[in-house]
Amino acid sequence: MTDPQDSLIPDAIGTSGSYGPFAYLSTPNAPLYRRVMRALMAEKERFTVHVRPEQVCLALRADGGESVEEGTVSEALERLSQPGWANLLAFPDSSRVTALADFYRRRMLYQMSRQGEAAERALAQYDVALGTTGALQSVALEDIVVLLTNLRDTVTAHSGGEPVDAALTHQTLRSLRERFAELAENAVAFMGSIQRTIDLHNADVDAFLAYKEQLIDYLERFINDLLTRGASIAELLGSIPQSGVQLLAATAAEREALDAAPGESDLAFTSAREVWLRQWSGLTDWFVSTPSRESESKLLRARARAAIPALLAVVRALHENPGGRSDRTQDFLTLARWFAELPTDGDRHRLWRSAFGLVPVRHLSVTAATEDAWASAELGNTTPWAEAPPLEISPQLRRSGSYERRGKSVRVMDRTGAKALLAERARLEVEQTEAARRRILTNGPRPLSAFGDLDPEAFQLFLGLLGDALAAMGPQGTTSQVHTSDGELTVTLTRTPGIGTAVITTPGGELSGPDHLVDIVSAVYAPDAGSAPELSAEAYA
Structure with a gap:
């Protein structure tokens, strides 16, 4: 049937913007138009020049989609051939005229236009690109x-x-x-x-x-x-x-x-x-x-x-996820359904005790004679208290309400000294770290070989910074710049052609490797006055 919103699409789309063949995609009958265009494209690939509506109808019935009447297909073909869209070209079909009355019946042959074919190929490529998942080849x-x-x-x-x-x-x-x-x-x-x-x-x-x-x-x-x-x-x-x-x-x-x-x-x-x-x-x-x-x-x-x-x-x-925290609402609903399905109150009481742990009290201590009396009587869960053997309790519990003898409370320990010791250790660690940072500041680019001897704290800090800078540079790089996590130090490392070997001495041994220019700058404090003078890359080379 004719699309009720076809008239809302201006014919100027096909003439001025040259996108008229795509206009049917925004109409309610777009799925039918899409099937018709696919059928015509398949006929064209088989080198069929002109197609009749009944041929298109047979193709639509064979594509596995919803069955469509021949009259609906004819209306769709006619709409696709209108000047506003121009997906198809329509020609009078006079090959089957055998009587004068046949001239008054509208019989048309349809052929894909150049614009319609281009639009259909673009849509097919779009479908392929949208459905592909790619591969690592x-x-x-x-x-x-x-x-x-x-x-x-x-x-x-x-x-x-x-x-x-x-x-x-x-x-x-x-x-x-x-x-x-x-x-x-x-x-x-x-x-x-x-x-x-x-x-x-x-x-x-x-x-x-x-x-x-x-x-x-x-x-x-x-x-x-x-x-x-x-x-x-x-x-x-x-x-x-x-x-x-x-x-x-x-x-x-x-x-x-x-x-x-x-x-x-x-x-x-x-x-x-x-x-x-x-x-x-x-x-x-x-x-x-x-x-x-x-x-x-x-x-x-x-x-x-x-x-x-x-x-x-x-x-x-x-x-x-299955072993995570569960929702108790569903558990309670299930338990309520079990209660409703039980036939007697005794069964419901047993389910209640099993579900909520309502068992006889276990925090009271009883004597051996009481336990023997209970065992010989073979008491059940429904035995009244009046018919059960008496419970013998300790006189201490009867007098004070507790088994424990009250004594002197434990004194609260004074941890002032331990807190002061921890604060002193933290202060010393901060001072050692600041001293190590001041020790490795360069006041300009310096070769690694100019660092000489380093104490353990300074060497540990310097080795970590050097490793981060070398990792950032990579095997093919010539320079890199990294920052510490607190942003206080900035390290710039430069590889120089024809470089020698640097040796850094520490109490734990010597570190040797290719020499580099390194510049360590602080954003908090300036380097010591005794630091080595600034060296440029040209002077070092």
């Missing part, structure tokens, strides 16, 4: 290593005087670009799907628990592959000089410029070469880190590693 890493090795060999052979196979080089570059694009896009989609899995784990607990073991193994395997093959890829990229990159980009651009229109070959060559150089730069940035930023592969590896403890935390929370 270890095979793509292997392929990238092989392709980069071939390109490196090509550049090396050209530097030795051999000609370049333009067709093979162009095809290798295209394959490298495709594999890299698949790797990057799938990795982003996969990590996004993992985060959704972690955030929405309560949707299906059993499925999540069954899935997490395979997922963790999958992540660990990819992390190992990315660590090993990523290093190989970075090494291959570094082995190809910039002149070799220019050669590869120019070779691929020349082949692509052959298909350019007459008079546009030079512009096509320049444009294609710039595109290839940008893509090579993106590939390099993805695998090679610099002092100013981490590579995308390293960030992906860190994100995959962080996903494993997050998954384990979710599993731990799921296992701990």
